[in-house]
Structure formats: structure tokens, C-alpha cells
Amino acid sequence: MDRKKKIALTTSVVAVGLIAGGAGVAVAGTLDDDATETSISGTALDQASEAALDFVGGGRVTGTEVGDEESLYEVEVTRGDGTQIDVQLDENFAVVGSKTDTEDDE
Incomplete structure (x- = not known):
């Protein structure tokens, strides 16, 4: 293989590696955000669930x-038609x- 082809091939491999690595960092950042959320538990879960389902x-x-940014508790309810309401x-x-979460929110 001549020198120009080797340089082009090496450059392509490095570029693909950087792109893949960047995508991995983006996914890891998303996962880290979700990992910091604390779920409701115990009797508070029962009370919050009942209040949300009644509403x-x-x-x-x-x-x-x-500790949601908008209130103390947030409960996501999914209806039979697939609609999600926080x-x-x-x-x-x-x-x-x-x-109400819509498909446009995603």
C-alpha cells in the first residue's frame, strides 16, 4: 500500500473512533442524568400513586x-391509550x- 493510501486509511479509522467515542459519551451523559433521580418509596409511594391516579x-x-424540579413528588401515569401524564x-x-407528554416531546 502506498503512503497516501496508508495516511487516508489511518485518518478514516481515527475519525470513526472519535465519532463512536463521542456517541458513547453522549449516551453515558444521558444515563447519568437518569441515575440521579430518586424514586418515591414506602407509604409515600402509595399515597402519591393514589393521588395521581385519582387526578x-x-x-x-x-x-x-x-424532589422533582417542579414539585416534591412527580408521578408518571400511563393511560390505556398510551398517553403519559406527569x-x-x-x-x-x-x-x-x-x-401530558406527547410524541413531539421526545
């Missing part, structure tokens, strides 16, 4: 978080807000 009118709890609750499990 939404049914469904199933598919995620929870303590219900924000205060320390007394009263609803202080909600947001």
Missing part, C-alpha cells in the same frame, strides 16, 4: 420521582400541576 382518572403508574404533587400529596 388522571385511572391508568398505571410508570414512573416516580422525589402529575406534580406537594408534600401533602395535593396536585399542584400536570403535563
Whole structure:
């Protein structure tokens, strides 16, 4: 293989490695953000779930978080039609807000 082809091949391999490495860092950054969330547990989970399901009118709890940036508790409820609603609750499990997630949010 002549010198120009070796340089071109080496440059291509390095570029692919950098791109792949950058993608790995991006994925790791996303995973780290999710890992810092704390789920609701114990009796608080029962109370928060009940309040959120009552507010939404049914469904199933598919995620929870303590210390959400918008409230003390956040409960994600998924309805039978696939709609997801994030219900924000205060320390007394009263609803202080909600947001329906749409496919456009992703």
C-alpha cells in the first residue's frame, strides 16, 4: 500500500473512533442524568400513586420521582391509550400541576 493510501486509511479509522467515542459519551451523559433521580418509596409511594391516579382518572403508574424540579413528588401515569401524564404533587400529596407528554416531546 502506498503512503497516501496508508495516511487516508489511518485518518478514516481515527475519525470513526472519535465519532463512536463521542456517541458513547453522549449516551453515558444521558444515563447519568437518569441515575440521579430518586424514586418515591414506602407509604409515600402509595399515597402519591393514589393521588395521581385519582387526578388522571385511572391508568398505571410508570414512573416516580422525589424532589422533582417542579414539585416534591412527580408521578408518571400511563393511560390505556398510551398517553403519559406527569402529575406534580406537594408534600401533602395535593396536585399542584400536570403535563401530558406527547410524541413531539421526545
